[in-house]
Amino acid sequence: MRIAVDAMGGDNAPDEIVSGALEAIELLDKDDEVVLVGPQSQLLSSFKKLRSRAGISIADAPDVIAMDEKPIEALRAKPKSSISVMAKMAKLGQVDAVISAGNTGACVAAFQMRMRNLEGVNRPGIAVVFPTFDGPVTICDVGANIACKPINLYQYAVMASVHSKNILGIESPRVGLMSIGKEDAKGNEAVKKARELLRNDPNLNFIGNIEGRDIFKGVCDVAICEGFVGNVILKLTEGLVGGLFKAIKHELMTEKLRLAMKFKPIMQRIYKKYDYNEYGGAPLIGINGTALICHGSSKSRTIKNAVLAAKKYHTEKINDKIVEYLANTSFQTSSQNEKI
């Protein structure tokens, strides 16, 4: 398969991106190819290796969309940006997957516009895997859709369950719906209506409402929420883990330097064990294709893992399984249900 990687996406582009792509091709099959999308002349002059390396090629995209640009305006103004170019390549079937650590809003907009949604899917969502003490928890959506309808939340549950089962190997993923209390009466209107849809689908392992604390308690494998809430969850987790490690380090350093030195490798091991970079980016799930969005601060390891994750997503035919699932439920027609 051919996997496009945005060479200019993220805070550490292009160096870490190119390194990640080079690492990835060592682990792919011989007939696989990584296509770096970015300014060809710049990439070739900066990375001599790229000229001769088998399994890697460059698709020219002279423009770059910055991390803080307004997505829609930037896509309109820069049709030759790496994000625009890779989306078009996917649309034309020139690549089988797209990966970017660039402007998330621009990625979501471009991929959705060019690649379109899967049959039966109303809105795609970004699914992030949190490594927790009790195993991986898939959270969807974390920012693709901040005006969520009940049908969107229902479909996130379906799609994230298919992902959890086929990518993470969890046989019957327990699905929790993020709310502000476990009782049925808790939550806003979208949550309450989504709960009815979820409850009425016997093929889902729906466990009901969950609360913020439940993500790290091993009660669910999939957590469903609208994009605003999911985005806050994602970034809060990142900030809190960082803040807590900082507090521990400070406490150790001020009083017991020797103890701090002993503790350092253990902290590093924990950090690595629960590092979501291991999962290599988050699929934009529900799109008609394979699209992974990586953290803006991605280093080569994340990009390498994202390439491998894209391959698995494609090989496991996640999209076919989603389409098949939705075709066999009573909520299959996207146009009919846009109002739910």
Place this chain on the structure above:
Amino acid sequence: MRIAVDAMGGDNAPDEIVSGALEAIELLDKDDEVVLVGPQSQLLSSFKKLRSRAGISIADAPDVIAMDEKPIEALRAKPKSSISVMAKMAKLGQVDAVISAGNTGACVAAFQMRMRNLEGVNRPGIAVVFPTFDGPVTICDVGANIACKPINLYQYAVMASVHSKNILGIESPRVGLMSIGKEDAKGNEAVKKARELLRNDPNLNFIGNIEGRDIFKGVCDVAICEGFVGNVILKLTEGLVGGLFKAIKHELMTEKLRLAMKFKPIMQRIYKKYDYNEYGGAPLIGINGTALICHGSSKSRTIKNAVLAAKKYHTEKINDKIVEYLANTSFQTSSQNEKI
């Protein structure tokens, strides 16, 4: 002043509540009084001390609203519940403050119904103080209002700023508006409109949008969000801290038991330092009175601290300061602005 404490509220009632109340009166002034609200005969027979102790009395409330009851239905069915009785006492001026670790929804509904809102305030919000490495951050709302209008978010900023300045001693609290990106274009409609209101008020130290990670980065003293998001933030933080400590403990225990023993007191110190129980419950800010809502798992220390916090809230005339602030801005009339 007279402070009513719900003797039957929370998972550890009445034992921990009564203990907390007894601890608190030792630290109050002579003319202060704690009024325990609950089933009089049961309390008197279980806690002999209560008969003779000066500074503490009992107001009879034979019914109890359970933690998982539907708030409105429960309040209707149980007019003699501790929450209902204390709300009525506050309304009649028989007590100056109310404190409960019971059913949050029932507390919010009862207090709002009986005590009414402060002049100029459209909706009260629950303000929780997070102790972070860089100092306390006040988050409002964490669950009183899950259908937030822009004017509500604006007023949360005003009220939490007054609280942060007068209770926590932060001279010009930096206010951040929770969104999914720092750029102006990010966020849902309520957030975008609230940003305009916040920006147009020169008396607020508004720093713009913040993201989930910023709460623990020392960039703001006040974080504003709608109740659903705030509730997820509150509970996620609780769950994540617990989960991370569990992971660290596990990692230490499996490999280096001696190191684990050395590390234990440090962890306990960190836990205590960043323990939000220190702040003793969260004020329902914007209500015409003093009302504190405590975590359902509150122990005596939290209740003791809540009593002291209620005293400070009352003494510092937080409500007068909020009313004065709102009267001097252009958004003062609640009825006019309900549509914003």
